[in-house]
Amino acid sequence: xxxxxxxxxxLEIHAELKTQTKMFCDSKNDPDEARPNVNVCPVCLAHPGxxxxxxxxxVRHVLKVGIALKSKLADYTEFDRKNYFYPDLPKGYQLSxxxxxxxxxxxxxxxxxxxxxxxxxxxxxxHDESTGETMVDYNRGGVPLMExxxxxxIHSAEDAGNFARELQLLxxxxxxxxxxxxxxxxxxxxxxxxAKKGELGTKVEIKNLNSFNAMERAVRYExxxxxxxxxxxxxxxxxxxxxxxxxxxTFPQRVKEGSADYRYFPDPDLPSLKLSELADFASDILEKxxxxxxxxxxxxxxxxxVKADDAGSFVREPYLGELFESSxxxxxxxxxxxxxxxNYIANDLVSIMTALTKQSRDIDVRDTEIKxxxxxxxxxxxxxxxxxxxxxISSRTAKDLLSVYAKGEQSDPEQYVxxxxxxxADMSDKLVDVVSAVLTKNPTVVADYKSGKAAALEFLFGxxxxxxxxxxxxxxxxxxxxxxxxxx
Numbered sequence: 001x002x003x004x005x006x007x008x009x010x011l012e013i014h015a016e017l018k019t020q021t022k023m024f025c026d027s028k029n030d031p032d033e034a035r036p037n038v039n040v041c042p043v044c045l046a047h048p049g050x051x052x053x054x055x056x057x058x059v060r061h062v063l064k065v066g067i068a069l070k071s072k073l074a075d076y077t078e079f080d081r082k083n084y085f086y087p088d089l090p091k092g093y094q095l096s097x098x099x100x101x102x103x104x105x106x107x108x109x110x111x112x113x114x115x116x117x118x119x120x121x122x123x124x125x126x127h128d129e130s131t132g133e134t135m136v137d138y139n140r141g142g143v144p145l146m147e148x149x150x151x152x153x154i155h156s157a158e159d160a161g162n163f164a165r166e167l168q169l170l171x172x173x174x175x176x177x178x179x180x181x182x183x184x185x186x187x188x189x190x191x192x193x194x195a196k197k198g199e200l201g202t203k204v205e206i207k208n209l210n211s212f213n214a215m216e217r218a219v220r221y222e223x224x225x226x227x228x229x230x231x232x233x234x235x236x237x238x239x240x241x242x243x244x245x246x247x248x249x250t251f252p253q254r255v256k257e258g259s260a261d262y263r264y265f266p267d268p269d270l271p272s273l274k275l276s277e278l279a280d281f282a283s284d285i286l287e288k289x290x291x292x293x294x295x296x297x298x299x300x301x302x303x304x305x306v307k308a309d310d311a312g313s314f315v316r317e318p319y320l321g322e323l324f325e326s327s328x329x330x331x332x333x334x335x336x337x338x339x340x341x342x343n344y345i346a347n348d349l350v351s352i353m354t355a356l357t358k359q360s361r362d363i364d365v366r367d368t369e370i371k372x373x374x375x376x377x378x379x380x381x382x383x384x385x386x387x388x389x390x391x392x393i394s395s396r397t398a399k400d401l402l403s404v405y406a407k408g409e410q411s412d413p414e415q416y417v418x419x420x421x422x423x424x425a426d427m428s429d430k431l432v433d434v435v436s437a438v439l440t441k442n443p444t445v446v447a448d449y450k451s452g453k454a455a456a457l458e459f460l461f462g463x464x465x466x467x468x469x470x471x472x473x474x475x476x477x478x479x480x481x482x483x484x485x486x487x488x
Contacts, residue, residue: 005194010152022142024052036137044142046090058144061176071106078272088123098264112151157219202236310346326378376405396470424473
């Protein structure tokens with residue numbers, strides 16, 4: 001509507017890279033190390049005379065991200081000193097990239113990318129509220145850090161959240177980062193401004209966003225806060241804000257710096273890189289190492305007939321994806337067993353996993369310990385699906401079998417259903433006997449059916465199925481029921 005404010009959002013996302021060692025030294029890169037100041041050396045502690053060396057693996061990781069984003073990969077690149085003073089930065093500057101990033105341009109989830117570059121992470125500041133002291137753990141200091149900056153082309157908190165989630169999935173698919181936000185391995189900062197059409201707003205930067213949901217809430221809050229300021233005739237101050245999740249509000253941290261404040265200049269201790277001169281950095285070599293990307297995999301699943309939401313779930317949650325892939329291999333594209341498998345995974349198995357692990361369906365079921373709690377093997381799962389596909393067991397029996405096998409049953413499903421009399425009954429004497437018995441017990445319902453009440457047939461069908469413990473072939477049972485009713 002004319003005169004309404006338009007939100008404009010740009011994201012800056014940092015991700016710690018999965019490498020054996022840190023960005024500029026041979027100290028171990030171990031995000032799970034609990035002991036403070038163990039993985040340190042003279043380089044990452046900025047001892048005088050120590051010299052940095054570029055981590056080749058980290059450079060390759062960022063170039064792979066660039067290939068996935070269809071970005072322009074740099075031929076020439078260099079590292080710069082970003083100067084500022086803080087206890088978690090022992091050198092008094094951070095080694096980063098300014099004028100010559102490794103990756104420029106590209107697109108993800110409909111959002112244009114400005115740049116992707118490499119830098120080193122800072123140390124961790126640990127605040128002791130009981131004593132008021134702040135301690136510094138340098139284990140994280142110097143860890144390879146990828147920074148991705150988007151163009152300011154996002155216009156809603158939901159779109160910002162979708163982009164960040166898609167980036168996390170991409171980083172995990174490429175194997176370049178675990179990107180766990182709760183561990184600080186992926187950190188999102190949002191630049192937010194609002195303005196009327198044709199005008200420019202004043203942006204603020206929001207930090208302390210430790211989850212996608214927190215980021216979305218913070219962006220929504222900030223949009224509303226700025227609207228109220230402008231409606232009162234006040235100005236938005238360009239500054240860095242924190243997010244207080246307990247209060248569900250942003251709060252000022254400091255005046256927002258510009259690039260000039262950091263006094264960037266090329267680091268004299270690190271050589272510039274001419275990537276075309278490094279054989280193992282050639283884009284055609286890196287492309288051969290690329291896995292199937294998330295959007296490519298979703299498209300492949302949808303082409304098989306899988307619903308879009310289910311395809312997204314299989315890509316997002318590795319255990320479910322691996323199980324579905326096994327079904328695709330077992331049955332082949334075009335076989336109805338593939339779609340049966342997709343349906344049972346997305347609905348029944350997810351519900352079983354949710355109940356057993358006491359997790360919300362929204363939680364990313366990707367941890368290996370969850371996989372061990374759901375010990376149904378791909379082989380047994382596909383045998384259950386084949387039994388349904390071939391009409392040997394009912395849908396109800398298949399659901400029950402999944403629950404049994406998810407709790408630890410290891411026997412062959414065909415032997416299990418035979419031993420427990422779960423094979424579907426067909427047009428046999430047993431089926432006819434059960435139908436006759438149910439009709440005899442329910443003369444009033446039979447009369448209702450004869451008088452034209454369609455619901456009566458469904459009631460009788462349900463009673464027969466209960467007597468047969470769900471093991472009847474529904475089509476055969478309905479045929480037998482209608483035949484017996486016609487004979488009365």
